[in-house]
Amino acid sequence: MTRSSFSALVLTVSTIMMAATGCAGNPERSGGGPAAAPAGAGEEVLAGVSKLTSVQAGPVLFVIAGIHGDETSGVTAARQLAAGPAPARGTIIILPAAAPEALASGERWAPHWSDLNRAFPVPGSDSSVRGDLTDPAYRRADAILGRIAAERPALVLDLHESDRYWTEGGGPALVIPRSSKSTELALALLELPGMEDFAFTGPPPAGSLAAAVDYLLGIPALIVEVPDSLPPEERERLHGVVMNAALCMLGMLGMPCMLGMPSMPSILVPTETP
Ligand SMILES: [Zn+2]
Numbered sequence: 585m586t587r588s589s590f591s592a593l594v595l596t597v598s599t600i601m602m603a604a605t606g607c608a609g610n611p612e613r614s615g616g617g618p619a620a621a622p623a624g625a626g627e628e629v630l631a632g633v634s635k636l637t638s639v640q641a642g643p644v645l646f647v648i649a650g651i652h653g654d655e656t657s658g659v660t661a662a663r664q665l666a667a668g669p670a671p672a673r674g675t676i677i678i679l680p681a682a683a684p685e686a687l688a689s690g691e692r693w694a695p696h697w698s699d700l701n702r703a704f705p706v707p708g709s710d711s712s713v714r715g716d717l718t719d720p721a722y723r724r725a726d727a728i729l730g731r732i733a734a735e736r737p738a739l740v741l742d743l744h745e746s747d748r749y750w751t752e753g754g755g756p757a758l759v760i761p762r763s764s765k766s767t768e769l770a771l772a773l774l775e776l777p778g779m780e781d782f783a784f785t786g787p788p789p790a791g792s793l794a795a796a797v798d799y800l801l802g803i804p805a806l807i808v809e810v811p812d813s814l815p816p817e818e819r820e821r822l823h824g825v826v827m828n829a830a831l832c833m834l835g836m837l838g839m840p841c842m843l844g845m846p847s848m849p850s851i852l853v854p855t856e857t858p
Pocket of ligand 1: 651652655701744745
């Protein structure tokens with residue numbers, strides 16, 4: 585999907601939502617086309633994107649963290665990745681703080697926002713999940729998704745922490761969308777050295793970044809959930825393990841990956857509401 589067709593999709597969803605809710609409308613979206621983004625429209629966060637590009641062409645890995653303001657280990661790990669070096673092949677794109685407003689408050693959501701990881705567009709009839717589009721979370725979600733659509737990465741990793749909802753058993757987990765593309769990459773990732781402690785589960789919730797990237801853009805996406813009961817350094821290390829494994833799997837490290845490790849994590853079934 586091109587960026588312009590993605591914008592058209594977002595506008596379509598917006599139009600449906602305004603019709604459904606009787607909302608007076610979102611001025612930024614009126615006039616039949618996307619207007620220049622005003623201050624605070626969500627796109628300002630994209631100034632925090634880092635890009636590490638190799639002289640050798642190759643795939644793009646997109647890493648995002650800090651969607652939830654009380655989950656800081658992914659932010660630290662992503663910033664460490666962004667500090668370099670560049671990969672041997674391809675490009676790493678990092679948005680380490682997707683919601684600086686929430687990180688500043690130390691809360692899952694920024695004040696007066698809804699949950700950013702439930703604010704991404706939802707395909708099909710589930711579009712009613714999307715709420716008031718004047719909520720800054722929706723504008724931020726659109727900005728992030730638009731950037732990912734433009735970059736066309738081979739894989740998106742979204743770094744989070746969990747209080748056992750996704751990490752039952754006390755270990756880390758990958759939350760996998762239903763598509764075969766995401767599933768195949770996740771299973772390949774789980775076979776790599778260092779990933780032995782990871783379980784897998786899914787699908788990601790409607791309105792999450794991973795669901796939107798996979799289902800709307802057709803780009804593989806995985807949520808990385810590490811237990812918030814672990815010490816911060818261990819949470820950061822686990823995020824680093826996944827990022828390294830992804831770079832290796834995509835052939836971006838310039839060295840062979842040892843595929844075919846024998847252990848296969850068991851499927852987790854969430855038992856509580858997050
Ligand atoms: Zn989270």
